[in-house]
Each structure stands twice: as C-alpha cells, then as structure tokens.
Amino acid sequence: MTQSGDKKPQKKNESTVGKEVRKILVPIKGQPSDDEALRIACELAKKPKAEVHAFHVIEVDRRLPIDAVIESEIEKAEQILTHAELVASEVDYEIETDLVQSREAGPSIVDEAVEGGYDLIVMGMIYKKRFGMFHLGEAIPYVLESAPCRVILCRITAIK
Known part of the structure; x- marks a missing residue:
C-alpha cells in the first residue's frame, strides 16, 4: 500500500509466458x-x-430487481450450461459451470476472475458489424481492459 492507502500499481508489462x-x-x-x-x-x-x-451471466434489466426470478432466462441459461458440459465432454474434459445474475456481463466476468483467482479467461465472439464497422460488443472491451489475468479472444467468422 502507498501512504495514501491506494494499492501499489501493478506492473503492466509483467510477462506471464510460461x-x-x-x-x-x-x-x-x-x-x-x-x-x-x-x-x-x-x-x-x-x-x-x-x-x-x-460462466454464464443473465443480464437483468435495470427496471427489475437484481435478484428477480426470470424463469425463461434461467431455463435458457441452464440449457447453455448443459450444452457447455456436452462440448467439453466431446474433447474428453470435465468442467464446472456457474450462473449469475447481474446488470452487465463485463464487470461480472472480471469480478469472477478476481474472486476465483483465475489465470486465464477464454472468450468467444462472432464477427459482427455495427454501423458498418467491426464491433466487439460491450463485455469484451471491458474484460480486455480490466481483467487481472491473460485473456484469449476467439473470433469465428460471421454466420450468414
């Protein structure tokens, strides 16, 4: 800690290779x-x-309480997580799954990475355009900027 009580700044260029x-x-x-x-x-x-x-985040509309039970979203999320387990089993690996409700996915992903002590985040994205330009969405830039660990971004081609 510095004298002002702030945490010491992290070294931005510290290598994580190996x-x-x-x-x-x-x-x-x-x-x-x-x-x-x-x-x-x-x-x-x-x-x-x-x-x-x-890790799946149900993004809750600001008009609703954060702990609102949104059955349709919970059911959809459980299907997504079940599918994730199936994909992992296809490559002969067992995974854990988790579901949270939040206002925004980006901060929830970073919070989970910090609290869980993760060494790596692997995120997928589809090539998409917004106003004619390549668009990363909202969560990805936040995670790339704020994550406490390495991030691998997997972009697949646009689905036509």
Whole structure:
C-alpha cells in the first residue's frame, strides 16, 4: 500500500509466458463461438490438468430487481450450461459451470476472475458489424481492459 492507502500499481508489462495455468474461466452466452472457446480452454487445460469453469451471466434489466426470478432466462441459461458440459465432454474434459445474475456481463466476468483467482479467461465472439464497422460488443472491451489475468479472444467468422 502507498501512504495514501491506494494499492501499489501493478506492473503492466509483467510477462506471464510460461506461467502455469491452473484455472480457466470461459464466459458463455449461448453463441456458436462459445463452443470454440470451450474447446480451446479444455485443450489448454489438459496438460497441466487445470480447472475449466463455464460462466454464464443473465443480464437483468435495470427496471427489475437484481435478484428477480426470470424463469425463461434461467431455463435458457441452464440449457447453455448443459450444452457447455456436452462440448467439453466431446474433447474428453470435465468442467464446472456457474450462473449469475447481474446488470452487465463485463464487470461480472472480471469480478469472477478476481474472486476465483483465475489465470486465464477464454472468450468467444462472432464477427459482427455495427454501423458498418467491426464491433466487439460491450463485455469484451471491458474484460480486455480490466481483467487481472491473460485473456484469449476467439473470433469465428460471421454466420450468414
């Protein structure tokens, strides 16, 4: 801690090459890119026998209480997580799954990475355009900027 009570700034360019990966977080949304991200995470996890956690965020509208029970969203989320387990089993790996409700996915992903002590986040995304330009969405830029660990982004081609 510095005298003002702030935490010491982290070294931004500290190398993580060769650092053992013990825990991998894979945020999933139910998109085809999730499958690729999960496969990559499971393959990376095999040699060190790292833990892989599929993590789904139900984004709750601000007009509702954060703990509102939204049955249709919970049911959809459970299907997404079940599918994630199936994808992992196809590459012969067992994963953990988790579901949270939040206002925004990005901060929830980073919070989970911090609290869970993850070494790596593997995220999937689909190539998409917004106003004619390539668009990363809202969560990905937040995670890339704020994550306490390495982030691998897997972009698949646009679905026509």
